[in-house]
Amino acid sequence: MKPIIAIVGRANVGKSTLFNRMVRMSVDRTKSTAITESIPGVTRDRNYVETEWDRKKFIVIDTGGFYAEEISHGDKEILRQVREQAMFAIEEADLIIHLLDAKEGLMPSDIELADILRKSGKKILWVVNKIDTQSKEDRLLEFYRIGAEEIIPVSAVTGYGFDELMDKAIALIPKDMETKPSEDEIPRVAVVGRPNVGKSTLINSLLGKKRLIVSHIPGTTRDSIDSICSYYGKRYLLIDTAGIRKKGKIYSQKIDIEKFSIVRAIRSIERADVAIIVLDASEGVVEQDQKIAGIVEDYGKGVIFLLNKWDIIREPEIYYKEIIQELKNKIWFMDYAPCITTSGLEKKRITKIFPIIDEIIAERQKRIPTADLNKFLSKIIAVKPFPPYKGRELKFFYITQVGIKPPTFTIFVNYPSGVKAHHIRYIEKALRQEYSFKGTPIRIYVKSR
Known part of the structure; x- marks a missing residue:
């Protein structure tokens, strides 16, 4: 950290x-x-x-x-x-x-x-x-x-x-707090979300025991708590996001937990491979959810949207279409993220999380050969040529993958300033159609040759 x-x-x-x-x-x-x-x-x-x-x-x-x-x-x-x-x-x-x-x-x-x-x-x-x-x-x-x-x-x-x-x-300030080596051996999964959306209840259900304090009062989780969960013999490190402490005379005033919960989420997200963003399905997608999703995107982590408290939703088939559309509209920059419905309280569909985590981690480590990437780039430019830059042809020389976790690519061109944000979005969309990269952000950089 x-x-x-x-x-x-x-x-x-x-x-x-x-x-x-x-x-x-x-x-x-x-x-x-x-x-x-x-x-x-x-x-x-x-x-x-x-x-x-x-x-x-x-x-x-x-x-x-x-x-x-x-x-x-x-x-x-x-x-x-x-x-x-x-x-x-x-x-x-x-x-x-x-x-x-x-x-x-x-x-x-x-x-x-x-x-x-x-x-x-x-x-x-x-x-x-x-x-x-x-x-x-x-x-x-x-x-x-x-x-x-x-x-x-x-x-x-x-x-x-x-x-x-x-x-x-x-x-x-202390030096960067590095992740413990023992944690690197297993997937690290941060469970993040607004206060009182059911994060601790979800983790307790996954663990099969009451490991965390659960209350209707937002912010009852006092520290970031790591728990080892085993699913079909495979271990996962679950990181629960801490709430805000209340102790001593300094903390006697009631605080706005919504206001500060984002900062607590940062600590958990930066340690994780994959973040499970827990949403309260009964309340829909709110601004705080957008901000937390943006943090996950900024840190380049894998992501799963989890619509919790699905057990209290009336007419779930109709509502599912509505909330998925709301998710696409409000958190459109994460349209690559899978979404599942669950009830942490009733333990419904919670184990579906683990196969998706495995899939996302594999996608984050995926490498595409440079030869394949350049065939791909030539193909999409032939379909939709890029406009000239200041009257001169914008040439794409080649593309190569330079990193993983998240997958990162560099494109070499003659005029980097001519490649705009919407051009990058077009290339990213095409990359996902060709190679998936399910549940993970990707990074695309542009350089001059």
């Missing part, structure tokens, strides 16, 4: 600007990139990104804003939001960046938040934003009242002090 850095602070201190700079400036620009397209409302608007600095990979998360204590309207709700965000940082992060505002100075809510974060025992960097020259660093003095031994000046807009901040951050 990769370490998590969370950026917290009041509203308008520059958290999103710093987040964007960390993502934009810390990526390895020597790597070729896939042609992608923004998908509004899925995960491309997410507030987390996997990135790297100095060859160390991590996940950076931008949290919501905290409001000043002196605001009189809705004090209780504001304080609840403050504690929700603090809990998020405390629960999820390996390192917390507490961002402060040099122009507004130290506020009471900054001190309150600092106290909450300090009690967490997590590693914290105290960073003052909006300082873009050395002459303005005298503004740091008042922030030492927060109780920090070191205050780091930075300008998220201009980049002043950014390299120093990133070097300090990387020195404090």
